[in-house]
Amino acid sequence: MSNGDVDSLFASHPTWMELDAHALHHNLAQIRKRINPEVKVIASVKANGYGHGIMPVCKILQEAGVDMLTTGSFYDAKALRNANINIPIIMLGGSLPSGMLELIEANLIPTIYNMEAANAANAAADSLHSDKKIPLFVKVDCGMGRLGVSLNNAVAFIERVSKLKNIWIQGLYTHLSFKNESGMEFAEKRLSLFYNLVSELAKLGYEIPITQALASSAITVRWKDQCSAICPGHILFGLPSVNSSLGEIKEFLPVCKNIKTRVIHIADHENGPAIGTGGYHINRSFSRTCVVPFGLNDGNRSSLNGKKPVVLFKGARLAVLGVSLEHLTLEIPDDTEINIGDIITIIGQSGDECIEMSEYSSWFNTSELETMLTLSSRMPIVVINKDEAV
Numbered sequence: 001m002s003n004g005d006v007d008s009l010f011a012s013h014p015t016w017m018e019l020d021a022h023a024l025h026h027n028l029a030q031i032r033k034r035i036n037p038e039v040k041v042i043a044s045v046k047a048n049g050y051g052h053g054i055m056p057v058c059k060i061l062q063e064a065g066v067d068m069l070t071t072g073s074f075y076d077a078k079a080l081r082n083a084n085i086n087i088p089i090i091m092l093g094g095s096l097p098s099g100m101l102e103l104i105e106a107n108l109i110p111t112i113y114n115m116e117a118a119n120a121a122n123a124a125a126d127s128l129h130s131d132k133k134i135p136l137f138v139k140v141d142c143g144m145g146r147l148g149v150s151l152n153n154a155v156a157f158i159e160r161v162s163k164l165k166n167i168w169i170q171g172l173y174t175h176l177s178f179k180n181e182s183g184m185e186f187a188e189k190r191l192s193l194f195y196n197l198v199s200e201l202a203k204l205g206y207e208i209p210i211t212q213a214l215a216s217s218a219i220t221v222r223w224k225d226q227c228s229a230i231c232p233g234h235i236l237f238g239l240p241s242v243n244s245s246l247g248e249i250k251e252f253l254p255v256c257k258n259i260k261t262r263v264i265h266i267a268d269h270e271n272g273p274a275i276g277t278g279g280y281h282i283n284r285s286f287s288r289t290c291v292v293p294f295g296l297n298d299g300n301r302s303s304l305n306g307k308k309p310v311v312l313f314k315g316a317r318l319a320v321l322g323v324s325l326e327h328l329t330l331e332i333p334d335d336t337e338i339n340i341g342d343i344i345t346i347i348g349q350s351g352d353e354c355i356e357m358s359e360y361s362s363w364f365n366t367s368e369l370e371t372m373l374t375l376s377s378r379m380p381i382v383v384i385n386k387d388e389a390v
Helices: 002-009 019-034 046-050 056-064 074-082 097-105 113-126 149-163 181-203 216-220 357-362 368-375
Strands: 017-021 040-045 069-072 090-092 135-141 166-171 212-215 227-230 256-262 267-268 288-292 309-314 316-323 326-332 342-349 353-355 381-384
Touching: 002 309, 017 019, 017 113, 019 040, 019 056, 046 056, 046 368, 056 069, 056 074, 056 381, 069 074, 074 090, 074 097, 097 113, 113 135, 113 149, 113 166, 135 149, 149 166, 149 181, 181 212, 181 216, 212 216, 256 353, 256 368, 309 353, 342 357, 357 368
Parallel strands: 017 381, 040 069, 040 227, 069 090, 135 166, 166 212, 212 227
Antiparallel strands: 017 256, 256 342, 267 288, 288 326, 309 316, 309 342, 316 326, 342 353
């Protein structure tokens, strides 16, 4: 999309995100280098594709040939089906038993972890009078203490579910995320228990085609795996999931390439009010200011602990004077020529300067993922580098 196209599409509110199709393809390729060829990639697109936009992300992932998708949002999953995204979609869990029929009717794969959901899925499948059994995934809680059938009850649970005539267990998974060394040690111990469970089920004759335990954290630290699938999220989008002391992700590229906006107003305060008097004049050092439409309503925030955010204009850093509900006010150095409609880079590259997601997030004492979720669904998305996405 050219600058002219962006101008015409977003002139009424010229703030947008640029999503890098090449980076998403590249990151998926990097992940595949770390696994055996036969291992399935279940791409996690939770939370609106980690804030990057569920629709453009999944269109790219479908083109790239991922095996399955997974999300916790029924509305996201249904929108994908309506957009002809036909990859199998696993629902992570979050539905009541009474919601099983709606999931199955939408050609989604439910996750179950209690008999109420299992029986509801079985009844829903029966009501559809299908000749085929409906696939399900079972989630096991191996130690996170969040969602899943307990490890101690997993075998008995699978035995009961396997007797239901209208459904079958296609997959078995767990989730053991970690950020630091102590979390990694705990996750490693609990992971071995999941592998033991898979082995025990196989000995009992329960051959479950898809098993999955490793996600971004374990992939980052290059754990060896015994399962048939992995489920990357953070690193698929170039976001870190562990502290840098455990593992770097330098070979992964940020999929959110840029957040950009345009100047909508320029003011010269040479004749007052004076610097230091009030409003945004308190902190300005130059006579001119400009305004861009990137306020709190667009996912921006006020900085914390005296930190001083900046933006980029033609490779130079401009100081932020303040953020309001709808606007971001900047000051313009005396030697800078700037005009209405000029592009301001909030996150990304401008000339030789770059504001990375990590730097931007540091101004608000938050993580890169939390930044993306704050920006999620707040602005139009432009997909760039499609031709390089091979």
